Amino acid sequence: MTVEELAALYNEKYHRFVRLAEAITRDPEEARDAVQEGFSSALRELSRYKAQGSFEGWVWRCVMNAARMSRRRKSVRLAFSLRQDPAEGSFEAAGPDPKLLEQVAHLPERQRLVLFLRYFADLPYDGIAEALEISPGTVAATLHSAHRTLRHHLEEADDD
Amino acid sequence: MTSFDPRIADALGHEVPLRVELEPAWDDVLARAGSGTRSGPSTLARRRWPVIAIAAAAALAAIFVATPAWALVRDVLPFWGQPSAPSSAKVDFSQMNLGAPAGMSPQAVSGDAREIEQATIGGETKTLWVAPATGRFGFCWVWGPNLVGGCGSSTHPLGAAWMTVPAHDPSQPAQTTNIPANSGYPENGVPAWVVGSANSPAVSDVVIQFSDGSSVHPHIIWVSAPINAGFFAYDVPSDRQSSQDHVTAVEAYDQNRKLVSKQTGLAGG
Numbered sequence: 297m298t299v300e301e302l303a304a305l306y307n308e309k310y311h312r313f314v315r316l317a318e319a320i321t322r323d324p325e326e327a328r329d330a331v332q333e334g335f336s337s338a339l340r341e342l343s344r345y346k347a348q349g350s351f352e353g354w355v356w357r358c359v360m361n362a363a364r365m366s367r368r369r370k371s372v373r374l375a376f377s378l379r380q381d382p383a384e385g386s387f388e389a390a391g392p393d394p395k396l397l398e399q400v401a402h403l404p405e406r407q408r409l410v411l412f413l414r415y416f417a418d419l420p421y422d423g424i425a426e427a428l429e430i431s432p433g434t435v436a437a438t439l440h441s442a443h444r445t446l447r448h449h450l451e452e453a454d455d456d
Numbered sequence: 457m458t459s460f461d462p463r464i465a466d467a468l469g470h471e472v473p474l475r476v477e478l479e480p481a482w483d484d485v486l487a488r489a490g491s492g493t494r495s496g497p498s499t500l501a502r503r504r505w506p507v508i509a510i511a512a513a514a515a516l517a518a519i520f521v522a523t524p525a526w527a528l529v530r531d532v533l534p535f536w537g538q539p540s541a542p543s544s545a546k547v548d549f550s551q552m553n554l555g556a557p558a559g560m561s562p563q564a565v566s567g568d569a570r571e572i573e574q575a576t577i578g579g580e581t582k583t584l585w586v587a588p589a590t591g592r593f594g595f596c597w598v599w600g601p602n603l604v605g606g607c608g609s610s611t612h613p614l615g616a617a618w619m620t621v622p623a624h625d626p627s628q629p630a631q632t633t634n635i636p637a638n639s640g641y642p643e644n645g646v647p648a649w650v651v652g653s654a655n656s657p658a659v660s661d662v663v664i665q666f667s668d669g670s671s672v673h674p675h676i677i678w679v680s681a682p683i684n685a686g687f688f689a690y691d692v693p694s695d696r697q698s699s700q701d702h703v704t705a706v707e708a709y710d711q712n713r714k715l716v717s718k719q720t721g722l723a724g725g
Contacts, residue, residue, distance in 0.1 A: 303482050310480035311590040312563070319472045328478060336488035396467045412472070415465050418553060418561060446464050
């Protein structure tokens, strides 16, 4: 893998990396910083990268580790709070079911991250596995569990 | 893969919105890697003021420079204020990503798709859904259900899609067949409808040209950031789908009436 390939991945998926980092840090500025740190870390470690798994998954892992470090430094609590962006709140039409939002926020972190990687990172199972340092089978099981939990809620809501 | 559930995508997207206003900064990555030092909170705090200052300066510049062309002259629909697109549309955007060849995914953010407008196309009411994209395109759009979709970027000021039908004899009643866009009547067909997007703030007007030299100006719905584009749809009257009288081109002009982009070859034969 080359610096150019890493730069291409950074430019192509920058916003997705920030989004995932924010899912961990809960702070957009911290998320942005974590992406910069994650990529600089990947850049420093590039020569040591062994092409055994998904390169992109490895980079995602670097960014997630940076985001987790940032969260620890800031001691940000993972308590759920409903996001209300003042810049957009006045425009926002009816959003998703608040109970579903709460369910998502209360999922175990691994399930939340698998969902974000599945929905917003365009990573295949082996890439998600590399990013989270788990097996592809565990990815499938975790994703299934998260979907089952949320869909159970959605079906209950549909029945109401 | 476990199936994509648009309601869950919506919830995830609502919890952590896509921040398209942020700009990548690869030079900063290189600098951090080179220095080999961690940038802790204090570094972040130091950087925050310049970022705000630059953003404020950019906003002021936008007021004095860009506003006359983009905001004051146009009615711009606030993207985030529009209703969330239905699940079926979000699945369409998701499939755009999954169906693309390797490395070509438009990266449409299906969870953030919004409903923009409705129009009569091919005699049926169709809805325009638009989603931001984070790949080499700035956004993707779908007219549906089951009509046509595409993506646009500011590097291509005009994007257009159309469906052709066989040219009819003007002395005979017009055909009313509804042929899918990809069914292929390109050889001798003429457009039955044209949809598209003006992908750059430089575009002020879109003109649809006819073979007899006349033209029409379709109404453009302008959509705010993160889309920053305008969308149009034109249902060609059935009496203008003949070999003698049909749509030939779509053109985009700037506010000085200068041609900035042209799409030709709409009618075959």
